[in-house]
Amino acid sequence: MELIINNLSVTYPNGIEALKNVSMKISNGMFGLLGPNGAGKSTLMRIIATLQQPTDGNVIFNGQNILTHSNEMRKQLGYLPQEFGVYPKITAEKLLLHLAVLKGITVAGERKDIVESLLVKTNLYEHKNKNLGGFSGGMKQRFGIAQALLNNPKLMIVDEPTAGLDPAERNRFLNLLSELGENTIVILSTHIVDDVKELCTDMAILDHGMLLFKGSPKDAINEMAGKIWKKQIDKDQLKEYKMEYNVLYEKLYLGKSMIYILSEKNPGMEFQLTDPNLEAYYFSKIKSSKVISEESVLINL
Numbered sequence: 560m561e562l563i564i565n566n567l568s569v570t571y572p573n574g575i576e577a578l579k580n581v582s583m584k585i586s587n588g589m590f591g592l593l594g595p596n597g598a599g600k601s602t603l604m605r606i607i608a609t610l611q612q613p614t615d616g617n618v619i620f621n622g623q624n625i626l627t628h629s630n631e632m633r634k635q636l637g638y639l640p641q642e643f644g645v646y647p648k649i650t651a652e653k654l655l656l657h658l659a660v661l662k663g664i665t666v667a668g669e670r671k672d673i674v675e676s677l678l679v680k681t682n683l684y685e686h687k688n689k690n691l692g693g694f695s696g697g698m699k700q701r702f703g704i705a706q707a708l709l710n711n712p713k714l715m716i717v718d719e720p721t722a723g724l725d726p727a728e729r730n731r732f733l734n735l736l737s738e739l740g741e742n743t744i745v746i747l748s749t750h751i752v753d754d755v756k757e758l759c760t761d762m763a764i765l766d767h768g769m770l771l772f773k774g775s776p777k778d779a780i781n782e783m784a785g786k787i788w789k790k791q792i793d794k795d796q797l798k799e800y801k802m803e804y805n806v807l808y809e810k811l812y813l814g815k816s817m818i819y820i821l822s823e824k825n826p827g828m829e830f831q832l833t834d835p836n837l838e839a840y841y842f843s844k845i846k847s848s849k850v851i852s853e854e855s856v857l858i859n860l
C-alpha cells in the first residue's frame with residue numbers, strides 16, 4: 560500500500576495558498592499529519608478523499624492517479640470529515656444499514672453481518688437501537704469510524720477526530736484507529752501533538768501550506784536531544800525571557816510558568832537540561848515557519 564503525493568499546490572480563489580508544493584510518500588500504518596489551525600491539513604485531506612482538485616500536482620495511490628480515477632479511489636477509501644453530521648432521529652444500526660446499501664453492499668444477509676461486526680468493533684453494539692441524536696461526542700466519532708469502514712477501505716482518512724472528546728473517549732477512539740493500522744494506511748490529521756506521539760510510526764508537520772518535516776516521531780525527538788532546557792519562572796517574567804531566549808512553549812505548574820527553550824549549548828541562568836520530546840520539535844518547526852512566512856510577507860510588500 561503506497562500513497563504518493565507529488566508537488567501538490569492549492570490556491571483558493573481568494574488568493575490564499577493553502578498548500579505549497581507538498582510532496583511525500585505514505586505507507587501502511589498510522590500516519591500523523593500535524594499542524595496548527597489553518598496549516599492546510601483539511602485541504603490536503605479533502606484532495607486525497609477526492610472531494611477537491613488541487614491547483615497543481617497529483618496524488619498516486621497504489622500506482623493509480625486518484626485525481627483522474629476518483630471513482631475507483633472512492634471504493635477503497637474511508638473518510639471521517641472534521642464536521643461529521645448524523646441524522647438525529649434514526650438508530651445507529653438503521654443508518655449503518657442504509658449507508659451500506661449506498662456503498663453497494665446489496666446482499667441483505669451480508670449487509671447485516673458487516674453492520675453487526677462494525678457495531679461490535681466500535682463498541683456501539685449495546686447502543687445500536689438508540690437514536691444518534693442521543694449519542695455523546697465520542698460515540699458519534701466511533702459511529703463515524705463504523706460508517707467509514709463499511710467498504711473495508713485500504714485508505715482511511717480521519718480529520719481532527721479527537722477535538723472535543725474527553726480523555727477516556729479520546730483513548731478509546733485512538734485505540735480503535737490503531738487497530739486498523741496494520742493492513743491499511745490511516746491518515747490522522749490533528750493539531751494535538753500527543754495524538755501523534757502515542758500512535759503514529761510516521762508523521763509530517765505542515766504549516767502555512769508548507770511541509771516542514773516528514774519522518775518518524777522518534778527521529779524528530781532524537782533531533783532535540785541535548786537542546787531542550789527548562790526553567791521555572793514567575794509569570795510576569797515571561798516577556799523578558801521570550802526576548803532573551805528561544806522559548807518554544809510554556810506550561811503552568813503550581814501557579815508558576817515552566818518554560819522550555821531551545822539552545823545548542825548550556826544557557827546557564829539555572830536552566831536544566833530536559834528529555835527531548837515531540838512538542839519541542841513541533842514548536843521549533845512551527846516557530847521557524849512563522850519567521851519564514853513573516854519574511855515572505857515583508858518581501859511581498
Ligand code: ADP
Binds near residue numbers: 573599
Ligand atoms: P487546517 O485544516 O490545517 O486548519 P485548512 O486546509 O482548513 O487548514 O485551511 C488552510 C487555509 O486555507 C486557511 O488559511 C483557510 O482559511 C483557507 N481555506 C480553507 N478552505 C478555503 C476555501 N474554501 N476558500 C478559501 N480559503 C480557504
